Each structure stands twice: as C-alpha cells, then as structure tokens.
Amino acid sequence: MAFAQTFEDNGAEFNKWLLENGYPELSALSEAIRGSERATKWLMDNKFYHLAALDAAIDNKTAAFQWLQRYDYKIMVLLVEAVHGNQSAINILTTNNLDIFLIIAQKIRKYLDNKTFDYHKMNF
Numbered sequence: 182m183a184f185a186q187t188f189e190d191n192g193a194e195f196n197k198w199l200l201e202n203g204y205p206e207l208s209a210l211s212e213a214i215r216g217s218e219r220a221t222k223w224l225m226d227n228k229f230y231h232l233a234a235l236d237a238a239i240d241n242k243t244a245a246f247q248w249l250q251r252y253d254y255k256i257m258v259l260l261v262e263a264v265h266g267n268q269s270a271i272n273i274l275t276t277n278n279l280d281i282f283l284i285i286a287q288k289i290r291k292y293l294d295n296k297t298f299d300y301h302k303m304n305f
Contacts, residue, residue: 182281182284183195183198183199183204183207184199184204184207184210184211184285185281185284185285185288186288187199187207187208187211188211188214188288188289188291188292189288192211196208196211196212199211205227206224206227206229206232208220209221209223209224209227209229209232210224210229210232210235210236213232213233213236214236214239214289214292215292215296221233221236224236231249231252231254231257233245234246234248234249234254234257235249235254235257235260235261238257238258238261239261239264239289239293241265246258246261249261256279256282258270259273259274259279259282260282260285260286263282263283263286264286264289264290264293265290266290271283271286274286
C-alpha cells in the first residue's frame with residue numbers, strides 16, 4: 182500500500198519509507214513512472230527488468246507490454262491494462278479479490294491524468 186501512496190501529494194514520505202525499509206526497487210519504480218530516467222536506469226542496472234518493463238508498458242511501449250506477456254507476468258499485465266481503463270482487466274482483478282492492484286492502478290492513472298510537464302520540476 183505504501184507504493185500506491187507514492188502517487189499522492191504526500192508521496193515523498195512514502196517513497197522515503199520504501200527506501201528505508203528495504204524496498205528500493207518500489208521506490209525506483211514509482212520515480213520511473215513519474216518520468217525519472219535515473220530511476221529507470223537503476224532498475225535495469227539492478228536487474229529489476231520486470232519493473233522497468235512495467236514502467237515502459239504503463240507508458241504505452243508495446244514491446245515492454247509484450248515482454249511482460251511473453252514472460253508470464255500476468256498480474257503486471259493486468260495492472261497495466263487496469264491503469265489504461267481496460268474493463269476486462271478490472272473485472273479480473275475484482276473477481277480475484279486483488280483490490281490492492283486496483284488501488285495502485287487508480288492512483289497511477291490519477292497521477293498520470295493530472296501530470297503536467299514543467300521543465301522547472303524535472304527529475305535529475
């Protein structure tokens with residue numbers, strides 16, 4: 182749940198918690214979804230290829246989505262589809278009591294919908 186909270190206004194607190202409590206990969210994933218190339222590089226350098234692919238798939242990179250499918254990351258595929266509003270994926274997550282992934286998808290979608298490009302706030 183802390184990962185989902187990183188997409189809220191007070192997300193920095195939760196991101197810090199992830200870092201300090203043994204989840205640097207989730208912190209990096211959150212930052213990558215927000216557009217940090219440094220975080221994406223960290224994921225790749227530390228062999229979290231599936232999380233880098235998840236980020237890219239959320240950004241509509243077809244090859245990344247196909248990679249997740251090919252290597253059977255079913256939950257991640259459903260998460261990507263839910264982020265993009267695919268009702269079938271949402272129904273599967275709901276039917277299987279995977280509500281946490283629905284919450285994550287909703288928070289990512291809300292963040293992406295409200296994101297505006299401001300070069301004064303670029304992550305480096």
